[in-house]
Amino acid sequence: MKKKLLGLFFGFMALSLASQAQDLEGTVTYERNTSYTKMVAKLPFLSQEEKDRAKMMWGNEEGDKQKMKLTFTPDQSLYTYIGEQGETDDGRWSWRQSDYVIQRNFEKGTVTELQEMAGKTYIIQDSLKTPKWKVLNQLKDIAGHICMKAETEDPTNNQKIVAWFADDIPVSTGPERMYGLPGVILELDYNDGVTVVTATKIEMKKVDAKELALPKMKGKKINMAEHDRIIKAHIKDSMEARRNPYWGISLWN
Amino acid sequence: MRHLLLSACLILCACVVEAQTRLSIKGRAVDTTSTALPFTTVMLLTPKDSALVSYARADENGRFELKNARRGTYLLKMSYTGYLPFQTEVTPADGAVTDLGDLKMKPISKELFEVVVKTAKAPLNIRGDTIEYNASSFKVPPGSTVEDLLRRLPGFQVEQDGSIRAQGQEVKRVTVDGKNFFGGDPKTATKNLNADAIDKVQVYTSKTEQSKATGIDDGKKEKTVNLALKEEFKKGGFGKIKAGVGTDKRVDVRGNYNKFDDKQQFAVVGFGNNINQSGMSWDDRQDFYGSSLFRWDETDFGFGGGITSSDGGGDGIIVQGGNIIIMNGGGGDRGFNNTYSGGVNYNFETKKRKFTSNYYFNQRRNWTNQIINRQSILADNAFETDSRSNEYTQNDNHKVQLRYEDNLDSLNTLIVLANGTINNSSYSQDLSQENRRSASQLTNRTTQDNGNSAQTLSLSGSALYRRKFKTKGKSFAASVSYVLNNGDSDAEQRSLNEFFSTSTGLPLTPLQLNLQNVNRNRQNQIRSSLSYVQPLSKRVYWESFYNIGVRNDKVDRDVFNRLEGNVRTDSLSRYYTNQIMHNRLGSGLRYNYKGTNISAGFSAINMNISGKFSSDQNSPNVMEVNRNYTIVVPGVSFNMDLKNNRYLYAEYAGNVQQPSIRDLQPIIDYSNPLYITQGNPDLKPTVNHEAYAGYQYFNPSSFTRFFGNINYNYAVNQVVYNQTIDTLLVTRTRPANVSGGQRFGTYLNVGFPLKKNKANISFNTSINFSRNYTLINDIENRTNNNNYNWGTNLELTPSEKFTFYGNANWSYSDVKYSINTTQNQNIWNQTYSGQMNVKLPWESYFNATFDYRIYKNDRFGLDQNIPILNLAVYKLLGKAKKSEVRLSAYDLFRKNLGITQGASGNYFTQTRVETITRYFMLSYTYNMRGVKANMRRNGGF
16 A cells, blocks of 8 residues: 555656656756865876875865756757856855856757867867767666666776766756766766766756857867867876876866 | 669668668556556666667656667666666567567665665665665764664664664675675674774675585575775875985984874874984975865954064074074074974864864984175275184974864854974084174184073964855954963173274284073963955955954063173163054955956054163163054955966055064163164164066966066165174164165066977076165165076976986176175076986886086185085885885085075175085885885876
């Protein structure tokens, strides 16, 4: 009986979601956190002592945080910062945010990105390429949604990416470069927690076309293959120079 | 045409074949009671690696159809909120459509779902029909054992005797990070391990030990609990020890050990050497203080320049011949040093509370033999002062620091600080000094034998309270501090002062002194500070602060003349009390937008100095000094964050420096008969107007960098020491205020790779112009010092086996004295240095550093070349390279001379200090985390 009631309860939940399904559009707010200690631990040119020292010094510090927003409809999405400047918690000191916008058009199968990397601003335009996902046997609750785990690999900077997607929001979209799962991706985890992008708020609402529009962009136009080449060269050069490549690419992932 | 037909046929055939290989998979998602589960997500995965092939969504009746799938075996996975994901292997039957019928999904137990997934936000692992779960967020009180933790987990039962049941079955084994814990008795692990150390609890069913050992599956399964430890707890710590012995009885021993986890950090450090290494390196400091190293607490709030005091603690400072010798810490690595140091540090840190405590002991014994040549420029001529001294200093310092921070709630923070220092020092000096007229004619000579022993105690305590408000940017802070400095010293001054007639060169009556100087200094200070920030709009903030402080000094100096039966000399003895009170009020605006940050404000400073001076506590003749100053200084700062790693910044501030008490006392001090000082009660505070601006750029792709800045300083009411030098070259000084002293400087640095990651080069240049005023025998002297520097750096890193770092610096100074242009000087300093690292076979390395310095000064006829070569060979030992054996040679050419030269005011000084020269050392290092061969320098991480 108990089970049946529970079933009924979940059934209603699903139904109420499904009734909203006519307009599967809205915004997801993410918090993007990069752990300096975990990043340093992966730098090949540091000794174990240097890594341990960094862990002791900075292990309890909060990471580098950014607030991001994904605006989506079933056909389009736009992912960028919330707010026009980076600032301290008290708001008294501000800094410039590097250019970073990812716009996707699923209908046309195109992606346009504005990104600052290796000291230059680029406009990257290419056709969409869905990551190759593996769907795994784990469930987790993120911002009130039960998410399933999926995994992929990014060969450009050689990292493991874990995505948690909510199949109760059946839009195949997500933050950053990730999409192509049966639901919206609510969490991304790069390289075992070096960078974690977690949804904090999900709003299903009508999206204005303006919210999906690209800002005015200035930069060198390249395609994704050229982007990958630049990143690879930057990582190789930085590692050789005993520098953390993170300091040259934003957002780094 | 025939071709066309043929190709059309082929295309058609291909389509037919294609259609046959593609198929649809149908089914219906239902629960255990066959009720439809609408809108269930259905995924098709490859069985080999769970790769997602396609997905679909069921309709409102739970029916789904996955179309257009290639023929093959799949894993069909269904997901529905509140149910266990359903998974089955599908091998499609012949035909275009495979109907799987009703697929039943099991609900997740409500308890598990609510508690594990919803409340603890812990991931659930699904393995077929069973669930393993990781539980990291179940709150247990600190100090709880794993057993207490398991009691809280849904599906777990812990019996009276400590045996554990999970999902109804008895747990036979508990492993820690997958390994058996103490022979495998589950209770040992759960009763002894601290719950704090556990990251995850995983429950799974595994084969029995027997079947694992034999490799024969007996079909029996047993419940196993695995405790995954938090990463932090896996790290024990790190540490190293080094011991070296060398020729000339050179010894270098050092060691440190650290242990830390996510809450606590513990460190010990100790070292002893006689190779002039008196401090801790930057890495050593990080290892010792841990995360507390960067916790600075500003207890005096404010902006736009502050108030500084030129008074030392009033302790341990003795004035000799106008040079201030600071007993604490002075000396640096000059001469010969024996150093012993050691300390303990403990940090405890959680998000809410942070506690730091440390104790550090430092003993240094220093032997310095030095020769100082000084040229003093007068209007009509110049004179030279040649002094030789032998000094011995012993300094023992004990320091305790405590800090506690409590984040009372999300808006309120309280920080309490306490520091204490005890310092014992003793000092002895043999000095002989001769003053000669320009014609090398000896005019006076002093031979001194001085000694001093001093004890000081410093205590300080502060409390700091910070409050944030719900309104973003609004904040309030208050602090109160108390500082106590007590110093006692007992000095012996014995001197024979001889004078020679300027006309005949014959000796005049000598002056002999034998004084005992007993000092008691008591100082206490109370300070308080308030700060308030109010946002006016999203981008503009109004900031205000107020500081108040009261300082009380009591100094009792008794000077006894040993030559006259130890009689107290009233003219040299002194008793004074004074009180300095300051108030500072400031207010300003701050603006920020997209990386442009601008702030501007004013601060008003009021200072009240009142002092009473007499030769003795009981003396009826009391002189009073009362001064009251009010100064308003502006402060502006500008920072701009430009695109692509470019930054622009500028700042201007007026800094106020209060006159020192010693300079304000209207008393003549004859204790050094060749250098008589007198105070000036009319001194006003100095205001330094300081401005700088800079730009920097770094290209992370090409590694090109540029930075440049300019700075300017203008002094109003600078305190200068006007000198009157009589015919016997006895100097009398009296401080006075002079405005117009200024300094202008600029610095540029450009660096770029010649060949990326193989060769880098950088160039730098700095130009500094300064102008200072003094009165020499009532004539105003302006000293212009124009200083030009050029430098270049070359980094060669052609391979992993060879690296070279070199730099060259040239510096030229042109010093002009307005009162006596014949004394103008040109000073040349050049430095060439290089470091070479070579990797040899068998994990051996070679390192050479070479330092070549050239000092030139035309007027002094100085042309000194000092080449210093250090060599080392070392070999890393063991598989994990945890040890290192090193043979090093220091100053192979025996050329080390501590030499410095510089011009300021109306004099030029050159100092040579005897110091450590050639020695060889054999040392052994053991590093728990492995020794790293330093072939290449880190470029920032």
